[in-house]
Amino acid sequence: MTSKDWRIGVAGLGTVGAGLLTFLSERPGFAPAGGRVSVTGVSARSRSRPRPFDISNLPWFDDPVALATSPDVDIFVELVGGSDGPAKAAVEAALNAGKPVVTANKALIAEHGAELAALAEAKGAPLLFEAAVMGGVPAVKMVREALVGDDIRSIAGILNGTCNFILTEMEATGRSFGDVLAEAQRLGYAEADPTMDVGGFDAAHKISILAALAFGCAPNYAAAEIEGIDQVDLLDIKLARDLGYRVKLVASADRSPDGVLVRVHPSLAPLNHPLAQAGGALNALFIEGARIGRIFVQGPGAGAGPTAAAVAADIADVMTGAVRPVFQAPASSLSPFTPVDPSKSVGRAYLRFMVKDEPGVIAAVSETLAEAGVSIESFLQKPVENTEGVPIVLTTHAVAESVLMAAVERIAGLSSVLERPRLLRIARI
């Protein structure tokens, strides 16, 4: 490839878009094989909205599709967001025109990655999305390129900074989920509609992308089992801590001969474990492979600087002219992974029961568990103020999820049990 100039079109001018424009204006010569980079078109919902970066000198496009297909654009950068609508239309238009696409859009890749990969490869246009997962931490590059020489078995980590911030604050300050969420929204760490983050959907998008890269499958977001942190009770954070654990929103993907299990759950990590120690808005990831052993990586998972740096790295990657599949395997051979039935998965769990403070309750609970075949690992009964009834908490030995769920249902039906039992998984890390 000869040294050439590269003309970038940027659709979406929020935090990341402004960060990218700032970066490109500061380092116009960062093209790895030489040449210079210039922004030759921008598009956003509003042209006049105040922004940290002056766009008045940049060619404006009302329609991101027009920007994506402009003859003045060599690389199209999509920072609009959303799995469908203008983001998808513009990415498809750019790929159809044979233009390389760089996107930070996890929903788009997780939900439409296979068809977009097929289009990109048919047109010979790279489709890169480093910024979609873990912000500035190069998780996508690591899995797609660096670990191509391995058979990856499992991936597990903290992929949503907003949830990690909220859980960290709940534990540190003793405030409820609702209180901390409201503060995070005031500080701009959480969206006005926080559902994507706190519902676990954002983490599920990200782990679906990593699973596809790691296992050579198409992303299969529809198969992900998703539970957010909106039901996490401060009481469980405290009691888990008494048992030596910290509650984290863990996203995981495990491959077995039966298929792939992709899940997002509030889960318990031992206090001395690196995942438990990744506090605040940090993201953290374990990757385990047959040859490579276990690799751990941690860093800021969001924010203008890290995310814009990831987008810039993808732009640089396009400039190298590298030709590789969008996922691990060519799109023509990608198929959605076979989901493993979660009820057959085996793991340890944390259970909390609120019970009447009367004789025989512990016996009733523990007998019910024993009859169901659930073996108790640790047990804690502790007086807690301001609660109706008394909490009994316990951790189990490894047990099939179907067995555990049946036991929980039976205990929920006991007359001495006051509310729905709470179940948190203990992370397999």
Next chain:
Amino acid sequence: MTSKDWRIGVAGLGTVGAGLLTFLSERPGFAPAGGRVSVTGVSARSRSRPRPFDISNLPWFDDPVALATSPDVDIFVELVGGSDGPAKAAVEAALNAGKPVVTANKALIAEHGAELAALAEAKGAPLLFEAAVMGGVPAVKMVREALVGDDIRSIAGILNGTCNFILTEMEATGRSFGDVLAEAQRLGYAEADPTMDVGGFDAAHKISILAALAFGCAPNYAAAEIEGIDQVDLLDIKLARDLGYRVKLVASADRSPDGVLVRVHPSLAPLNHPLAQAGGALNALFIEGARIGRIFVQGPGAGAGPTAAAVAADIADVMTGAVRPVFQAPASSLSPFTPVDPSKSVGRAYLRFMVKDEPGVIAAVSETLAEAGVSIESFLQKPVENTEGVPIVLTTHAVAESVLMAAVERIAGLSSVLERPRLLRIARI
């Protein structure tokens, strides 16, 4: 690039070479853009030596240079080792013939990287060396490609697994450096001649390579300040622990307006710090950038599996046809970094003095430090069995290295001080 077949020549058939041959035989179809991979030539010092992989069916070359230039080889893999001699001759021959080179040779790249990069770029042949640093952890790829969108300020970490194993074992078992080294040699974790590892030279090669990638300079191994672990005393490991620290061999590269400081030193890391918690043969690395914040990565830094996986990833990278500079900047613009005078660097330190058990000694030591301008942060005097004299240990506040050294010299000259003071730096992490 069309799907094509790739013919690999492998020189050097030790642990990593055998691991690579195993990998390539197990996954011949791993080429990212399609095609198949086959080994079309091997070379090593001895053809008949017993190996875990049968080479009798592979074309044999007595001379690695002949293998490197064979018309039957598309990619030359150099696993011979050593900064000069046959490794360098074969790599130069391959590049001169326009053939892509993949190497795990940290000494070669650290000491001759700039000239090899110039040759590689002149011939349009990739020169890749992921396996040279941190084994299967993609540190090279992260710094060269993923963080190209950032200004990296500093890199610090544990880059030699042998030293980390020895230090971990010394602390865990209370045995001396010599005892643990002998065991590591028996187990195959340390070479018969352990100088490269325990002298800090291997870690210095690796940090010199990372510094070049991060800061856009030529590798400048000659400018690295190097201290190994062979002088680390078990007593200091114990006393540091009493003060809340763990002794690690830390390699670091810091960029400032004055230049770059590359150092390898046994250093103290706080017990709750991720570097302190990376035990055994693990490697670990912090990368700090202006935009990206701090990224931490940890994993197995050596071994046949991880290292062969890294070589395979580089082979896959060659197949993508990516064109980029060998280091961060084109070879034509590479110059060695300006080394910062270490005596001007400012940091905290741990000092141990063995003193006569007599009145006035603490006063004499502390007065000497105060007069020299060294401010004490913490102080510990503790009776220790089986030592001549009494150890006084202390940590200092941040102080210029020249000031600290002058103070140490003056204390060494006090009549009540029995042996050379021991100095360990506190890692700036």
